[in-house]
Each structure stands twice: as C-alpha cells, then as structure tokens.
Amino acid sequence: MNLLRFIGATIIETLLRVLPFPCKTGLTKIGNPDRNSPVFLTCNYHLTVERVKRVLKGIDAHLVVANSRGINVWCAATGGLLSNHNVISVLKVSGVEELVDHRNVILPQLAATGVEGDVIEKRAGWKVIWGPVYAKDIPAFIRNRLKKTPKMREVEFPLRQRIEMAVAWAFPISIVLALIILPFWREAVFPLIFLVWGLSFLIFLSFPLYSQWLSSEDRRIGFVFFNFGRGGFQLILWGVLVLGLFVYSLVAGNFSWGFVFRWSFITFIAVLLLSIDLMGSTPVYKSGLHEDRLLRVILDEKKCKGAGFCEQVCPRNCYEVDRNRHTATIPRAGRCVQCGACIVQCAFDALYFESPKGEVINPETIRRFKLNLIGKRLVRGERK
Amino acid sequence: MSTYILMKILESAPSRYDKGIRVLTLGRLDKVYDRLASHIKGGQRVLDLGCGTGALTIRAAQKGAKVKGIDINPQMLEIAQKRAAEANLSQNVEFCEMGVAELGGEESESYDIVMSGLCFSELTEDELRYTLREAKRILKPGGLLLIADEVRPKSISKTILNWLLRFPLVTITYLITQTTTKAVRNLPEKVEEAGLAIESMRLSKIGNFIEVAGRRPKGRAK
Numbered sequence: 037m038n039l040l041r042f043i044g045a046t047i048i049e050t051l052l053r054v055l056p057f058p059c060k061t062g063l064t065k066i067g068n069p070d071r072n073s074p075v076f077l078t079c080n081y082h083l084t085v086e087r088v089k090r091v092l093k094g095i096d097a098h099l100v101v102a103n104s105r106g107i108n109v110w111c112a113a114t115g116g117l118l119s120n121h122n123v124i125s126v127l128k129v130s131g132v133e134e135l136v137d138h139r140n141v142i143l144p145q146l147a148a149t150g151v152e153g154d155v156i157e158k159r160a161g162w163k164v165i166w167g168p169v170y171a172k173d174i175p176a177f178i179r180n181r182l183k184k185t186p187k188m189r190e191v192e193f194p195l196r197q198r199i200e201m202a203v204a205w206a207f208p209i210s211i212v213l214a215l216i217i218l219p220f221w222r223e224a225v226f227p228l229i230f231l232v233w234g235l236s237f238l239i240f241l242s243f244p245l246y247s248q249w250l251s252s253e254d255r256r257i258g259f260v261f262f263n264f265g266r267g268g269f270q271l272i273l274w275g276v277l278v279l280g281l282f283v284y285s286l287v288a289g290n291f292s293w294g295f296v297f298r299w300s301f302i303t304f305i306a307v308l309l310l311s312i313d314l315m316g317s318t319p320v321y322k323s324g325l326h327e328d329r330l331l332r333v334i335l336d337e338k339k340c341k342g343a344g345f346c347e348q349v350c351p352r353n354c355y356e357v358d359r360n361r362h363t364a365t366i367p368r369a370g371r372c373v374q375c376g377a378c379i380v381q382c383a384f385d386a387l388y389f390e391s392p393k394g395e396v397i398n399p400e401t402i403r404r405f406k407l408n409l410i411g412k413r414l415v416r417g418e419r420k
Numbered sequence: 421m422s423t424y425i426l427m428k429i430l431e432s433a434p435s436r437y438d439k440g441i442r443v444l445t446l447g448r449l450d451k452v453y454d455r456l457a458s459h460i461k462g463g464q465r466v467l468d469l470g471c472g473t474g475a476l477t478i479r480a481a482q483k484g485a486k487v488k489g490i491d492i493n494p495q496m497l498e499i500a501q502k503r504a505a506e507a508n509l510s511q512n513v514e515f516c517e518m519g520v521a522e523l524g525g526e527e528s529e530s531y532d533i534v535m536s537g538l539c540f541s542e543l544t545e546d547e548l549r550y551t552l553r554e555a556k557r558i559l560k561p562g563g564l565l566l567i568a569d570e571v572r573p574k575s576i577s578k579t580i581l582n583w584l585l586r587f588p589l590v591t592i593t594y595l596i597t598q599t600t601t602k603a604v605r606n607l608p609e610k611v612e613e614a615g616l617a618i619e620s621m622r623l624s625k626i627g628n629f630i631e632v633a634g635r636r637p638k639g640r641a642k
Contacts, residue, residue, distance in 0.1 A: 062544065128521040
C-alpha cells in the first residue's frame with residue numbers, strides 16, 4: 037500500500053514537476069530513535085520527504101522537515117525560501133531539542149547555497165554537518181562515519197533524472213499546445229502530443245551525446261537558440277525533423293506544401309519550448325537564460341586558510357584543498373555552476389563572485405540576498 | 421541549476437508583496453490595520469511579528485510607541501526601513517531580521533503590545549503554537565496581543581462561498597505577484613489555549629478574516 041502511494045506520488049509529482057508540492061513540516065521518527073540517534077533535516081517538497089524516508093528505512097533517526105513552501109532543497113535554498121530562519125525555526129519549535137541529547141543536524145549539501153552553518157550554530161546552538169547531495173547516499177555516509185567521498189558531493193544527471201526532466205517538460209507543454217491547437221485543427225492534437233513527448237525524450241535521453249558542445253559562457257542571449265552559442269543543436273534537430281516531414285509526405289504519396297509548412301512551424305515551436313532552458317533543466321549547467329552564468333568565483337589567496345568549507349559544499353567538485361600548505365585552489369573552475377555555496381560557506385570570506393564587467397559581488401551580499409535578486413544584485417556589485 | 425521559471429517567481433516576490441496583498445484582501449487591509457493600531461498608546465513598547473514592509477510598525481510608531489519589527493525577509497525589511505525613514509520615525513522603530521522561533525531571546529514581560537498582521541497565516545502549525553506561547557511570556561501582565569489574519573471559515577457553506585470568491589482572486593494575485601496566504605484554523609481557540617483572554621474579536625462577513633485582541637491576565641491567577 038505504501039509502495040503504491042509512493043509510486044502514485046512519484047508519477048503525479050513528476051508530471052507536475054514545475055509546481056511546488058508542500059507537505060507537513062515538523063518532526064518525524066524513523067524506526068526507533070533514542071537520545072543519541074542522528075537528526076536529519078530536509079525541505080517540505082513532498083517527493084523529497086518521501087524519498088528520504090525510503091532511504092532512511094532501517095536506520096533509527098529523527099527527521100525534521102523545514103518549511104520551504106513545497107519547493108525542492110536546491111531551488112529553495114538558492115532562492116531564499118530555505119534559509120537560516122527556516123532551519124532555526126524547525127529546530128526550535130518542532131520539539132526535536134527535547135528528544136535528543138546532542139546538537140548535531142545533518143543537512144542536505146545542496147542547502148549550502150542558502151543555509152549558513154555558523155549562523156545556525158551561533159543562533160540556535162546546533163552544529164551543521166553537510167550530508168551527501170543525494171539521499172540515496174545517506175546509508176553509506178553513515179557507515180563512513182559522516183564523511184563524504186567526492187562522489188557523494190557531486191550532482192549528476194543520470195538516466196533516471198533525465199527521464200524525469202523529459203516527463204516534467206513534456207507533460208505541461210503538450211497539454212498547453214494541445215489546448216491551443218484544439219479549436220483550429222482537431223486532427224492534429226494527438227500527433228502533436230506524441231511529437232512533444234517524443235522530442236522531449238529525444239532531447240533529454242541523448243543529452244550525453246551533445247552535452248560537450250554546450251556552453252554557458254557565451255555572452256549573447258539570442259532570442260531563439262539561447263543555450264547553444266556554438267552548437268546550434270536545436271537548429272539541427274529541427275532541420276532533421278523538417279527533412280523527415282518531407283520524406284514522410286513524399287513516401288505517403290500526398291505531398292502538399294501546406295502540410296509541410298504547418299508541421300514545420302509546429303515542430304519549431306515544440307523544439308523551442310522544450311529546450312528553451314535546456315541547460316537550466318540539468319544540474320550540471322547554470323541556466324543559459326540567467327545572467328549569473330557569467331559570474332566567476334574568485335579565490336583571495338591572502339584570506340584562504342585551507343579550511344576546506346568550499347570543498348565540502350561544492351556540488352561540482354571544483355576545489356582541491358592542500359591540507360599541508362593550508363590553501364585551496366580551483367583547478368576545475370570550468371565545471372562551476374555559479375550556485376554560490378562555496379562563497380556563502382567560507383568562514384574567511386576568501387571567495388567572491390566577479391562579473392564580466394569586473395564588478396565584485398561580496399559574500400555578505402549573497403548571504404543576504406541569495407540569488408533571487410539577480411538583476412538588482414548585479415547593480416549592487418562594486419567596482420574593484 | 422534550478423529552472424528559469426522558478427527563479428523568476430522567487431526573485432520578483434518582495435517588491436510586489438504589498439500590491440499582491442492589497443489585491444488579495446480587496447483593499448480592506450488599511451482599515452483593519454488602522455483599527456488594530458487604535459489599541460496602541462504613546463510610550464508603549466510594541467513588538468510587530470512578521471512586520472514585512474512595515475505597514476503596522478509605522479502606524480504604531482506614529483502613535484508614539486517604541487516599536488520593534490521582526491521579519492525573516494531582508495528585502496522586506498529594507499523597504500520597511502526606508503519607509504520609516506521617510507516618515508521621520510527611524511528613532512522610534514527598530515527592525516530585526518529574525519524569525520518567531522527566536523523569540524526565546526526576548527525578555528519576559530517586556531512588551532505592552534505584541535501585534536501581527538498577516539503573519540500567522542505564513543507560519544507552520546508548530547510555529548504558530550510556539551509563537552502564541554512566547555507572545556504570552558513576553559507580554560507584561562495586562563498586555564495585549566493583536567492579530568489580523570486570514571482564517572478558515574467555520575461552516576461548510578461559508579467555506580465553499582469563500583473558496584468560490586477567493587479562487588479567481590488567488591489565481592490572479594499569484595500570477596501577478598507570486599504572493600499567497602494560507603488561512604489559519606481555529607485561531608481564537610489557539611489564542612485562548614495559550615492562556616490569553618479574548619477581549620475583542622471581529623470576523624468578516626464570510627468569516628475568512630479575523631481581528632483578535634487577547635489580553636494577558638493580570639496577576640498570577642488564571
């Protein structure tokens with residue numbers, strides 16, 4: 037029964053992935069926790085909570101669910117909806133303090149863009165331990181005595197997530213397009229839905245084949261082919277589809293220009309909508325539409341003490357920390373997705389963002405305003 | 421990274437909050453806040469929970485009270501600060517980025533008035549109970565708790581009516597400003613549970629908006 041409910045929730049919430057799904061906040065017991073059992077914290081996106089509960093099965097623990105208004109951990113933390121306040125609040129009011137003797141709370145690593153470990157410790161008396169990115173790694177993380185392997189720190193875009201994203205885009209877009217076309221051209225509704233779903237799966241499943249040509253560094257934002265400054269993947273895909281249309285109508289023996297034109301236009305719209313924020317739909321690139329993709333993380337070597345906060349929270353494993361020489365370096369800076377977690381967490385303010393114009397965005401600004409004031413925040417940047 | 425649509429929703433919220441709430445409450449909010457502020461006298465110490473852009477805070481300060489406004493949203497607080505400065509009230513108000521969960525840091529029996537406009541509807545159930553308990557603790561004996569907020573109507577017919585009336589409103593408001601509220605259940609009962617005596621209560625016609633004044637009893641006896 038539980039499994040059925042879990043599958044049902046997974047299907048519905050994947051179809052409507054772009055919408056928030058809030059669930060109950062507060063304290064939940066997993067197994068038979070005692071006063072020394074670990075405390076895990078997550079957001080109140082329903083699917084996240086269900087998945088965390090599933091992987092925690094067999095572990096005795098306390099789970100506290102913070103209010104992120106039904107939005108997933110990464111988006112909520114980065115956008116300011118899973119903040120220090122939400123974390124402090126649930127730790128203080130959920131009653132977890134009366135149930136455990138320790139004051140250690142394990143947070144999902146992706147919350148590091150919006151939740152500051154030292155603030156939680158200072159204002160609520162709880163020590164934050166950054167857990168793995170994915171809930172599935174929690175059992176291994178516990179066996180490893182709360183130490184993360186580099187793999188546990190990194191976001192991925194595996195087949196399962198790509199299928200989820202394909203569904204998440206195909207469903208709303210196919211519904212909206214079908215409703216628009218319904219009054220004008222009824223016969224086209226089913227082929228259109230089929231086309232959108234097919235294209236969506238094609239785009240996301242074949243992602244590893246073309247991802248090496250994607251670039252978020254292009255400074256222009258073209259109107260049509262946003263994400264492909266160099267690749268032009270959408271254009272190629274569309275070209276192939278139009279060619280297919282010609283071939284199909286010739287083979288079917290009822291070739292007409294009207295048919296080819298109409299469907300060329302429709303496939304154009306479908307390809308455009310599906311891939312309008314292709315890079316933003318993956319965890320391994322910054323959104324191609326967002327100005328923040330142009331920011332660079334700069335390391336101030338004079339301030340760096342090599343404490344390694346950055347290494348612990350970077351979801352792209354950009355950092356390398358030399359524990360002997362007490363310094364950090366960014367050898368894999370090209371992989372950065374500008375999430376800002378390293379800047380927010382560095383206790384020595386040794387990291388900051390720099391815009392292409394040379395403006396500096398200080399750690400304090402990011403901690404206070406997160407990434408939700410993009411336009412305004414860039415204005416706040418200071419000249420060097 | 422996170423998708424574009426979501427970020428847009430998040431980034432545009434604070435600056436449009438006031439407008440959104442005004443649409444959602446059909447403009448009656450100003451009158452409500454004026455009525456709430458009429459309980460406040462000069463020289464009193466007032467705490468404004470979830471002060472947002474400072475609508476209630478500034479009204480209280482205009483009455484000559486010393487007001488502390490707390491909110492978890494730094495952008496809203498910035499707007500509030502600016503407004504207080506424009507009204508030449510900066511010396512009477514203090515804004516703090518802090519949530520209700522941190523009320524534990526406030527001294528017991530230190531406020532004449534604790535007030536809150538449209539804040540309880542943003543709290544979780546746990547937070548709400550905690551806040552009421554703390555509000556009682558930090559109020560001086562005889563002090564007042566003032567709340568104006570959206571509540572769930574009691575009867576089914578009113579619930580349906582409320583839903584029908586609000587649905588288009590909520591949709592439009594959400595689309596324009598990405599602001600919405602979640603109505604509170606059984607607010608007066610919860611206020612009484614926390615040990616405050618309800619002194620006055622005003623419910624809107626459909627029963628979806630409430631103004632409550634609860635007093636902390638004087639002396640030790642209940």
